[in-house]
Amino acid sequence: MKKLVIILTLFATCEFRMSDEDAREELNESVSIQFGDLEVGERNIHYAFSGNKRDFMIVFLHGSPGSWNAFIDFFKIDSLVKEFDVLAVDRPGFGNSGYGVSEPSLEKQAFLINEVLNQFPNKKKILIGHSLGGPIAARMAMDYPKAYHGMILVAPSIDPDMEEDQWYRSVIDTKFGAFFTPKEFEVSNSEILLLKDELELMEPLWYKIKIPTIVIHGSDDSLVPKENAAFAKRVLPDSMVNINMLEGVNHFIPWTHPQEILKAINQLTDGL
Template sequence: MKKIVFLIALAVACEFRIDDSEAKETLETIDIQFGDLTVGQRNMHYAYTNLERDTLIVFIHGSPGSWSAFIDFFKADSLLDRFDMISVDRPGFGESGFGEAEASMEMQAYQINEVLNQFPRKRKILIGHSLGGPVVARMAMDYPNEYLGMILVAPSIDPEMEKDEWYRGVIDTQVGAFFTPKEFEVSNDEILPLKKELHDMLPLWEQIKIPTIVIQGTEDSLVPKENAAFAQQMLPDSLLEVHLLEDVNHFIPWSHPEEIIKAIRTVANGPSYYP
């Protein structure tokens, strides 16, 4: 019950997406650009910088969310001085077919990878927060030679940690959907099958060879801290570091952005893992 009350309060308090013109005003002097790519029947929307840097930082948001979850990182001089950045609206959110969920981790990975193929950098670093975590993990599994490294932030990657929550069945009804904000309806549609998706990914973890850092709060009530231990188990050779942040909740990109920036620079400074 505490969790659903928290989620309702979050829906009231948070604006999960902003339009591109508002983003430009927010970023003021930053030359942010926007793009759309049709992948199959899906429009994929994204925001990016084009400073001709050698390394592209790829931000993938959680559930619900949009590319603008990472808008403050586009202001960070410590990133702009060295990296280009891209943040993608995951399928069903923002302007990537808003309201139409994509439950398949494999398909989400494919759609986002198609977007990234437009950016001819050999050095690309994946950052996934929350449900963005298994998405970027699937990208590293399916496209092992295309990414330099990966940072998992409070990632929902362990299938055993995905519990059956009674209210999700309520939302997944006509009446429940009517009273649920659209962002949360889409979120529900991709979280309901997530446990099976994560089980299907279990044999694929050995395909991840790129250096990885995990950042996890010890007081995360949405994604249990045991997910960090799962990463240690599944990535014995490629896991560089696990940062357990004491007394920190799920919202690390907003409360502790410096931890993510530090991890980006650590991965970027490491040796190239390209064959």
């Protein structure tokens, strides 16, 4: 019930999509930002990018629901955009990436986003995935092991045993429920309904991840249990994973504790 209250609050208070024009206005020319779209088969992936062909690219993957502008404040951080190229995507079904048409397959999402990143010549790419963006980052590291050099999982939904059946999701997945549900949440619901199955498909593949990984989680996360961090510790070698458990912190780390993500970026890039 607590999760449902949080979700209903998000229904009432959150606006997830932002036009490119509004993003430019918010950034107020403080950073040079570009927008792009890549057609891959029948899907379009929209992204925001700031950079100048530096060695490192930092790639942000948002949760569910969400869009690239969940990370817009990171584009405002001078120390980040002056040292690294920064890219954030609208995942399939969100923002301007085929809005309203979901893609529950984590493997397909990983493929589509990897195709976008193939356009960029940076020597080293660091993946950052928040919430449901976490397993997508992990899937990318599994399927394209030579393409990525570090990974930061922020409150990631990666343990299939932690995915609970929630009665209201089956209601949203009906014509009646969809009629009363904002489109972002309808798309989110469709991918979360199959997330447990998708994570079970990934379970035998964690051994493929050979890049240093930092997991940041809050001890008071009521949306994604902190036990997901322990799962990462079990499936990744000790030499590859570092867990940063933030005491008293909830799920919304990118907005409440961005400095922890910046510290993790510097930790990874300093070692590469």
